[in-house]
Amino acid sequence: MQTGNSVIIHKSAIIQQGLKSILLSRNIGICDILNEIPDCAILSNWKNFLLLVDTLYANEISKHLRILQKNGTTVIGIGTNGFLSEPVFCFDDVIDINENTELILQRISGYVLRVSGIKPNNQLSPRETEILSLVAQGFSNKQIAEHNFISIHTVITHRKNITYKLGIKSISGLTLYAALNNLVDTHR
Amino acid sequence: MITENDKLSDLISKNIDLLPVVHRLGLSTQIGEKTIHEVCTLHKKDLKFILGILNTYSSADYLPNPENVELTQLIEFLSKTHEFHKHTTIPRLYASLEQLKKLLPNEKRLIIIENFLNKYIAKLLAHIDFEEKEIFPLAGKKFNQEEKSQSPNLKKLFKQHTNVENELSDFKIILIRHIPADADMELIHDLLHTLAHFENEQRDHARFEDKILIPKLFALQSN
Numbered sequence A: 001m002q003t004g005n006s007v008i009i010h011k012s013a014i015i016q017q018g019l020k021s022i023l024l025s026r027n028i029g030i031c032d033i034l035n036e037i038p039d040c041a042i043l044s045n046w047k048n049f050l051l052l053v054d055t056l057y058a059n060e061i062s063k064h065l066r067i068l069q070k071n072g073t074t075v076i077g078i079g080t081n082g083f084l085s086e087p088v089f090c091f092d093d094v095i096d097i098n099e100n101t102e103l104i105l106q107r108i109s110g111y112v113l114r115v116s117g118i119k120p121n122n123q124l125s126p127r128e129t130e131i132l133s134l135v136a137q138g139f140s141n142k143q144i145a146e147h148n149f150i151s152i153h154t155v156i157t158h159r160k161n162i163t164y165k166l167g168i169k170s171i172s173g174l175t176l177y178a179a180l181n182n183l184v185d186t187h188r
Numbered sequence B: 001m002i003t004e005n006d007k008l009s010d011l012i013s014k015n016i017d018l019l020p021v022v023h024r025l026g027l028s029t030q031i032g033e034k035t036i037h038e039v040c041t042l043h044k045k046d047l048k049f050i051l052g053i054l055n056t057y058s059s060a061d062y063l064p065n066p067e068n069v070e071l072t073q074l075i076e077f078l079s080k081t082h083e084f085h086k087h088t089t090i091p092r093l094y095a096s097l098e099q100l101k102k103l104l105p106n107e108k109r110l111i112i113i114e115n116f117l118n119k120y121i122a123k124l125l126a127h128i129d130f131e132e133k134e135i136f137p138l139a140g141k142k143f144n145q146e147e148k149s150q151s152p153n154l155k156k157l158f159k160q161h162t163n164v165e166n167e168l169s170d171f172k173i174i175l176i177r178h179i180p181a182d183a184d185m186e187l188i189h190d191l192l193h194t195l196a197h198f199e200n201e202q203r204d205h206a207r208f209e210d211k212i213l214i215p216k217l218f219a220l221q222s223n
Helices: A013-025 A055-063 A065-070 A101-116 A126-136 A141-148 A152-166 A171-180 B008-014 B016-024 B036-042 B047-058 B071-103 B108-140 B152-177 B185-222
Strands: A003-009 A028-034 A050-054 A074-079 A093-096
Touching: A003 A013, A013 A028, A013 A101, A028 A101, A050 A055, A050 A101, A055 A065, A055 A074, A074 A101, A093 A101, A093 A152, A101 A126, A126 A141, A126 A152, A126 A171, A141 A152, A152 A171, A171 B108, A171 B152, B008 B016, B008 B036, B016 B047, B016 B071, B016 B185, B036 B047, B047 B071, B047 B185, B071 B108, B071 B185, B108 B152, B108 B185, B152 B185
Parallel strands: A003 A028, A003 A050, A050 A074, A074 A093
Antiparallel strands: none
16 A cells, blocks of 8 residues: 655656656655646645655745645755755755665655654664764754754754654753663763 | 542542642641541631642643632642652652662663753752742732833743653653663652653643743733
C-alpha cells in the first residue's frame, strides 16, 4: 500500500524519473510530476502534500509559501552542487541530488510520515542526529544553520522532527537523551 | 465531580495521591466517616475553596470558578505545596537515585541522570523562590500607576511553568527508556511513581497559578 501524497516539480526528465523510482521503491504515492510550478488554484488544493521541487523555483515557491504552509504541505528543495552557497528560506529542507540514494530515501521517508500523520519509529536520520548533538552542546539555531550551511527554518524543521520522533520537548530533555546515547561528550 | 456530601475517606481511598493535598489543606486528622462538609466545619475551613482544590487535583479538566477562590487561601495552599516538594518530593527522588547508585556503582548513566536532576532541581528551586519572593507578595500590595502598567513578572511565570512541566515529563520518559537491565525493579518503580506524582502535582499547581492566581493578580493590578 502506498503512503502519502507527493508531487515532483523539476524541469529535468532524468531527475523526475530518478526521484520517481526512489519514491516508488518505498511505496510513497506520487500524485503528479510537473515541469514547472502550477497556478495558485491547483497549489491551494494540495493538503498535507510533500513537494519535491527544483531549488531553482525558490522565488516562485516563496510567493505561495503562506498557502502551502497553511495546508500542511512540506516543501523539499531538490538541488545540485553549489545551491547551498546561500540559505534558501522557503524550503523545509534541501536535498542534494548527488547524495547517496539511501540517505535521500531516509530523509524523504521522514517527511512522508510527517505529512501522512503517521507516527514514525524513533530512529533519527543522520542529519537529525547531528543537529541533536549540536542542540545538546548548546548551539543556537543560528549557529547550527551556519555550521551546516542550511537556513534557520530548516534547522527548526529538523528540531520539530526530532521532538516528534523522540517525544521529548525540552532542550534539557534533548540534552539528557543525547548524553545517554553518547551523542555528546559528557566530560566536557 | 466531588461534592460536599462525599465522604473524605472514600475520596482518599479511590485516589491515594490526594492524601498529601488533604494534609496541606489541614484536613488530614479526624477524618473518620465524615463528609467533606463535616470535615470543613470541624476544621473551620472554607468549603467552596476546599471543593475547588479537591476537584482540580482529581480531574485534569476541572478548574473552580475563580470567584470561589480567595487569594490569600490560595497562596497559603500554594506555599505549602512548595514546602511539600522541597522537603518531601525532592529528597524522595534523591533517596531513590542514591539507592540505585549504591546497587549499580559502575552504571555511568546514573551519573548523567543525577546531573540532569541536579540542574532541574536547581531551576525548580529558583522558580519556587521567584514565586515566593516576587509573585505571592503581589496579592497584598497596593499598586501605583507606573506599576500597574508593567507586569513582566506575571508573564514570565507562565513561560517558566511550561518549561518546568516539559522537563519533568521528558525526564520520566527518558528514564523509562533507559532502565538499566540489572536495576532493582522496585526501586525503579518507586522512582518513577514519585516522578509521576510530582508531574501530576506540578501540572495542577501550574493550572491554579496560570488560570486563577495570575488572572486574579492581573485584575488587582488593573483596578
